[in-house]
Amino acid sequence: MNFKVKIGNLVLKNPILTASGTFGYGLEFEPFGDLKKLGGIIVKGLSLLPRPGNPGDRIAETPCGMLNSIGLENIGINAFLKEKLPYLPWKHTPIVVNLYGEDLQEFEKLAKILANKEEIGAIEINISCPNVKKGGMQFGQDPSSAARVCEIVKKAAESKTVIVKLSPNVVDIKAIAKAVEDAGADSISLINTIPGMAVNPYTRMPKLTNIIGGLSGPAIKPIALRMVYEVAQTVNIPVIGIGGIASVEDVFEFILVGAHAVEIGSASFTNPKLVFEIIKELPTMAKKLGIRGLNEYRGSLYA
Amino acid sequence: MNFKVKIGNLVLKNPILTASGTFGYGLEFEPFGDLKKLGGIIVKGLSLLPRPGNPGDRIAETPCGMLNSIGLENIGINAFLKEKLPYLPWKHTPIVVNLYGEDLQEFEKLAKILANKEEIGAIEINISCPNVKKGGMQFGQDPSSAARVCEIVKKAAESKTVIVKLSPNVVDIKAIAKAVEDAGADSISLINTIPGMAVNPYTRMPKLTNIIGGLSGPAIKPIALRMVYEVAQTVNIPVIGIGGIASVEDVFEFILVGAHAVEIGSASFTNPKLVFEIIKELPTMAKKLGIRGLNEYRGSLYA
């Protein structure tokens, strides 16, 4: 069976991508499976300059999920291009770079750097990180600033496919999605983490030094599924579903509500072979569902 | 030890309340414990006229939580006053009525009915239900309409304590909380459920006939805790924490971030004796924490 999907100019051999920040720079997963088999690799969010991230404790477990307040620690775009990208199997599977800028200029510069790099398959703009002081989520909470970031990156990135990653911390996700589509996005991915908090009642300390972090994992799947459903019904560009996906059933649930592809996030921490296993299970699951391709299934929810 | 807390005119003998919609009209729990021991009983949301709620399937389990789209099925305020209230131990523990109106007039009428009923301890206004078409959450998403409902109920309810229950489906919960405090609310309770969705990939059906429902349970605790923390730092009226509370530790976590009291919700479905057990465990837990009262602990997070 054929599991190909098109996202902008990209053709993915299957709809399984890795969510930014949960798959490192990709190479870390070589011991666990053949990276070439992946639908695409989305790497850790990159900024112009290296960032140390937030100090102190920055992960905590919660019921069916986890909080993180990494604060976009990364090695910077240049180190990535020099030290990581050449070793990734970019000829065989698209490498998607997740970008974070503190302001519009930074986003523009980042996009320009990537515009003519043939090794880069697509750009995912992160306007939804809850863990940084500047930029991040605030771009993603208002339709017009979301649109502005998108336009600028789209122009600077020239022909590169641009995916805009939305924040769930909004009242009306449909309005943001529409604004971003109108601004020229090739695709929309959602959701990023939801602001949350955990404390230790005995030590009276917050579990994250930053106090507030982003919630991810199966706990948020119902919220993610609802938002993907709402957005898929609103826009005409492909939607990429993210949030708590941890099994091949979950993948098909997101496709059922209208997603073209999905990203596997924190669930990879529970089993580093998970993405590879899910890809192997796609044909069996499709057979169980009695479908011959993803097109006939996508968005076919009886509702 | 003394666990008394004051909410408006009410004195609760302990900070443990039951969340609306998860404790029926109270009497159903008589086989499981002594209702008089509760800090307070908040009953199922009541409207002017009886409501049948939404048709079809209206609950579904999710990772560490559940979705519901009951749609405020209830027997109506009059049936409650006649058939339930007299049998509740209102002399020994405050009965709090959760109110739902489709518009401002309905809220006003409901409040007037309750104003001079001595059996009623307080009113909790539900401006946050995601499962009804009119009223409900839309009142809770905008500071000025939230304030308007609050003012009207406060006036109509005369000297009754009024608690406003906030929706988590907002970008800035602090702004809503402030507006409601300024409008005269005696207390704020939060959070109500978060809109979410679940589907069956095999039957291609949404698990709720209504498609979208409200997410509750431990899954949402990190989000609830964060919002309670934000609101407790913003307002000077007592805050009541709700969301995924399932153990005595959870109770103290909410108090640690600033809550005066808490409501136990869906966790009661996992063990109908839970509220009674938690109340029994309060002294032991306080001892473990080395505290002599709630005042010294409340909001004492090292942050």
Add this chain to the structure above:
Amino acid sequence: MGQNIECLDLEVLEVLSLDGKDFFRLRLSPPKWEWNTGQFVMIRPLSWSYDPFLPRPFSISQLDNEKLEIFFQIVGKGTKLLSQLKNGDKVKVWGPLGHGFKIDLNLPILILAGGMGIAPFIGLVKNHPHPEKLELIFGHRRDLSCYPINELSKKILIWTVRDASQRDIERLKRAIQVKVEGYSSEGQILACGPLPFLNMVHNSCISKQTQVQISLERPMACGIGVCLGCSIPGPSGENFQTCKHGPVFKCEDLSTVCQQIKGIY
């Protein structure tokens, strides 16, 4: 009813697979309850963390001085975990819940059971003082050996129909229709099974103006009438909570539900 509901931590005495795979008998240390056939319990093992979150409803299959027994099939996460319980494990159980069948031990009784719908009737058949008054029509998809049928008294009349194909279902339907007529005046009819099965029973009986008591399954969170997750529309507009007013209903009370079943399922 409702006054004698109790919530207890019971001990697992035995978990036995009937087919070596999906069908299980779970025996728990017995509570001292007065109960009726058709009543049920909510079950949640103490070892469960918050995932799965909700308790699971099961018919009381047998309850005597030795054990509380339920009979279940693995259909998802929760039943899978129940099947892995070990002797000595503790489970939280509350019951007896709801209203069961109203049974007159002196009348002939026709039992209509589809698949796991056999569960509530096992104790009834085993303990009935006049088993020759009982007749059972049992429709099932899986091999007969999956169900505790051979435990039932030899004295009762059992008609089993394997309803694998559309033709089988038609056979089952005819068998039921023929039998039902005989019981219309002189005896009682009790039914339990999956919704399409109940729908068939309902339609067969309504058309013959025959009384039948039907046990209904709905998704449940609390089992005690408070979450309102299991509400169904009654014939005159009012709602019934399946867990409290049911799970056993009079046939005519389910007309609205049966009309909706096609829409829902």
Add this chain to the structure above:
Amino acid sequence: MGQNIECLDLEVLEVLSLDGKDFFRLRLSPPKWEWNTGQFVMIRPLSWSYDPFLPRPFSISQLDNEKLEIFFQIVGKGTKLLSQLKNGDKVKVWGPLGHGFKIDLNLPILILAGGMGIAPFIGLVKNHPHPEKLELIFGHRRDLSCYPINELSKKILIWTVRDASQRDIERLKRAIQVKVEGYSSEGQILACGPLPFLNMVHNSCISKQTQVQISLERPMACGIGVCLGCSIPGPSGENFQTCKHGPVFKCEDLSTVCQQIKGIY
């Protein structure tokens, strides 16, 4: 290192409580790994649903042809569940992870262990060809019988200090300071234990300009350098991932962390 990491489903061979309560030895079917003292594994039983969600990190305590052994204490939900594993249960395990201690078997070695910090050293002590070259200072809160101390060779010198009170801690500190000086030039010092213990070791050694290898614990989600949850600031501003660049660090690489410890803990 890093090239030979594997993720396997291993079988539980034994779960043994050392004190009948909180301290456990878990033996798993052995993978064929080359590994060093101080490396660790991530463990997640297949029976876990999504709660608890994350895997748990544990030092490799012993690994030979017969078993992979970890030694752990119940401190929360995850370790509680691990202690309830039964023989034959399957657990997902990936490793060997990170960088362990760099050990010269010909040099004298001083081991400084606090509480569960003894775990990584059990295999080292048992298998060391010249146990008389080893010396262990062991600070512990709980009764000595909780720890597998009596399994260790009689030939090695063991100083145990029960650090229950502030005075005990001062004694432990002095014992360490005195010993450390002796090893400054002629041997190696290895340390593992809770953060305040490591902080004390760090300060004692830094002040004497003594080299010590310290194994650090940080909250971890992935164990393989991708979540960046375990990052610590290195001495010259760059970040280290504890799971990948550590868990064993050179003393001087931890100066910034040790400065922060007071702030964090």
